[in-house]
Amino acid sequence: WLLFLGITLFQIPRIASQFKEENWHRISETIPVSEGTMLLTLDTQAEDPDFNEVSLKIEGTADSLVTLEKEFFSRGKTKAESLENAKVLGYQVSVLDSLVSFPPGFDYSAMDVFRDQKVNLILKVPYEKPFLMDRSLLDILRNTIYRNGYKSRDVREKNIWAFNEAGLVCLTCGSTTDETENQDPNEDQTEEEQINREKLDSLSRAKFRQRLDSIE
Structure with missing residues (x-):
């Protein structure tokens, strides 16, 4: 056992050196959705992730286009190696008219070694563009619902959402059901900001109501 202990102690610094540095590879792409209410959902037909689960955050933007920012992270012996490890990762959403499907995990088929790889996604939605969120999206959704004063139970089939300059707003929560509570105040905001x-x-x-009236 002393030999085994010696080998283990010798290997620890060597393994740690493989994770010494870290780096990010960032890219941004436009999501070509059609006009109207956008539906965001998880691709339930995709393979369940193990270590390769992605994290999705949704934000508002003053831009007129829906964009998806992809942040690929990896470690390595050097900054350059970390960047190359991050660049081999892949992630593609599926877009059909106004339906956007997010696979729950990133593609690591081109990855040679595990170096703590991660993928963070930021979906930027134009202000006042309405969208629906399927409850399946909660599996990967982070820092979006709670930080804007809502709860996961507010994410339901008929609730329509949008962003404005202040953040996320549920356009129909108060009208679709009496059970849905009002938006919780953000304790980090001043009274004036609230x-x-x-x-x-x-x-x-x-x-949103005016838009519905014009359609009818």
């Missing part, structure tokens, strides 16, 4: 957000949210809901 009042401003309430005004912006009311304006977003009014714009």
Whole structure:
């Protein structure tokens, strides 16, 4: 056992050196969705992830296009090696008209070695563009619902969402069911910021109702 212990102690620094440095490879692409209400869902037909689960955050943007930022992370012996390890990772969403499907895991088929690889996604949705979130999306959704004062139970089939300058707003939560509680106040906001957000949210809901009336 002393020999085994000696070999183990010898290997630890060598293994640790393979994870010494870290780096990110970032790319951005436009999501070509059609006009109207966008539906975001998890691709339930894709293979279940093990270590390769992705993390998705949704934000609002003043831009007119829906974009997806992909952040590929990896470690390695050097910064250059870490970057190359990150570049071999892959991730592709499926787009059909207004339906956007997110695979739960990233593609690591070109990966030679494990170096703590991760993939973070940031979906940027234009202000006032309505969208639906399927509950399956909660499996990978991070820092989106709770930070805007909502709960996971608010993500349901008929609830329509949008972003404004203040953040995420549920356009239909108050009208689709009496069971849905009002949005929780953000403790990090000042009273003035909360009042401003309430005004912006009311304006977003009014714009959405006007859009529905014009369609009818």
